[in-house]
Amino acid sequence: MKDTFARPSYRLALAATCAALAACGAREPAEPPPRPAPTVEVRPDALAAAWSAPGVIAAPESTPLSFRQAGLILRRHAGLGDAVRAGQVLAELDPGPWRQNLESARAEHRAAREALDVAERQWRRDQAQGREGLIAQAQAEQTRGQLAQARARYEQAGQALAHARDQMAYTRLVAGHDGVIIAEQASAGQNVAAGQPVYTLAWGDGLEAVVDLHARRVADVEPGRMAEVEPVALPGVRLSARVREVARAADPANLGFRVKLRLDAAVPALRLGMTATVRFRAPESAGARYTLPTTALFHQGDRPAVWVVDAKGALALRAVEVAAYGADTVTVSAGLEPGQVVLAQGAHTVSEGQRVEAVPYRPRAAAPGGDGR
Template identity: 45%
Template sequence: MRQQSPVQWSFLLSSRPARALALAGLVTLGACSRHEAAAPAPRPVVALAVHADGQALQAASLPGEVQARYSTPLSFRVAGKIIERRVRLGDTVKNGEVVALLDPADAQKNAASSQAQLDAAQHNLAYAQQQLERDRAQAKENLIAPAQLEQTTNAYASALAQRDQAQQQAALAKNQLQYTTLVAGHAGVITAEQADTGQNVSAGQAVYNLAWSGDVDVLCDVPESALASFAVGQPASVALAALPGRKFSARVRELSPAADQQSRTWRARLTLINPGADVRLGMTADVTPAAPAAAPGGVFTLPVTALFHQGRQPAVWVVRAADNTLELRPVTVTRFYERTIVVSEGLKDGESVVLQGVHTVSAGEKVRPIAPLHPEDFAS
């Protein structure tokens, strides 16, 4: 603005209207100057400095039970009356060992009848073959009509088919007789008795339950909060109540692809590595999955209200200490709890994280961090 000389000011102020106009102009210029200098105040946000827990995340243990990898029922393939049981609950059996017998009388008679039918069919076949050979020789000499040779040939083919049928019936009857003897198909331990001597059983009805020897599994039901720690191939630690003070290594072998409709848990099977002879089937176990990889120095526990998403990637809002502006930081969430989350990657110790209103802020926004009025609401 151009400066006015004293003479000019005295001229302007010599009249009352001019003096009022000049004063009004000065007030307007001062107000405009103050309006341009005023800057918007930083937006207050609820934020706290986060600190690492200082140790790797400890996974919660789950109850389990020791079981054989394979467990199958032993049953007869034919119906009958049990006349003998040779093993009892807890007995160890070998592959091919006889464990029970049915009354074989009916099966023996059926086998004898089938063998008699086979003998008769073989005799008829031998006779039909001899007759066919004679008729062929006579047909060469034109001693019989061609129709008679055709009849003989047909009789031989029918006798051959009857012999084959009788052979199959005899073999089937022989198998039925063998099925009256129950044999263990694998080495293992009898874990259940489901039929007694003198009882009539149907074909396929379980008499014993056999737990195979070999690999030993631990079964447990995994809730949704711990599902990430039970991927196939993931290592785990197993403690047995019957063997206090000892830890066994295990590895997740199988995980159910769907949750149980009632319990909403996933059935996991873990294979024990070198279990030893003192590990018995049916023992109760505590299964602890291997702790997931943590950030250097530990992991960070945050309230669930701090969680945001950048696309499909979990993220949190971090207040940069240099200029108090917001930055959307992608993070790795290791575990979800009812009120908190565990972050293993993406944060540094001492950084301020927005705890509330994460959907109302934007990247680059200048803010003023304030502590929550009730810190206990954000406690883990």
């Protein structure tokens, strides 16, 4: 045995074997292959709509129409939805009481006219006799006073006659503008008070959309902001609009702030009173926005972030700004660029620098019988 160990060849073989074993022990374990990870490509939202609200199609102006005096509605000449012209008679009161007043005023006016004629003739005679000294100066003064009274009575009678004519004319309710009747508040045979609405007339050039916004929403709306109006009864029809007016006070009935939007153009099928969805577009200064699955969001301390996959498949955490949260989506307004690839799921199961194999993200389908939301 000593001779065997002493041989040079044996010692060289043993040394080579030990070196090989040492090299095997120092070799690092092989890197695991990249794990498949669902990802999405960052793309700007196609529709720059920040949020939407229910609205109704309306005319720029609406006016309640009422009689200027009380009375019994004898007949109506217009109904809900009718298009009317300016000056058209819409309803009439029973003219009986006002006709009697008019006849009395006319009789009083005729009597005052005759009394004035008599006073004027008497004054002319007294003037002529006074110049010749045939009557006393006091009698002439008395005649002049009677003439003044007759003139005053005649003027009063004329004003009373004009008032009676106006009252007679006020028994007819007349449209002040071309427009459409959008409400009826009284019917034939009903006694109405002066100023009590009988109709509501919508009028003005073009059409508008009207919405009532919550205080948290109206703070972001100002005249000139663009929006899109989609009538519920006309699927697929989308009309551009611009905010025309924003109420400075809330409606006590619903605590909403009324916003009126002017439609740039209308379609023939559009009608007053149709409901619509009004989508307010984000201001141009807001920049691009990107909608991602909620599962892509990761929180780095107090700040939201997402995992971005680089060209080599390595993960890097990027802080982002969230503009809005949806039911299963999140809208990012800053921190990302178009074309970047973002981890869509499993944000809390990975680490910085980890390599992944990007696979398309497919949202989980709704459970059978669900509403799909």
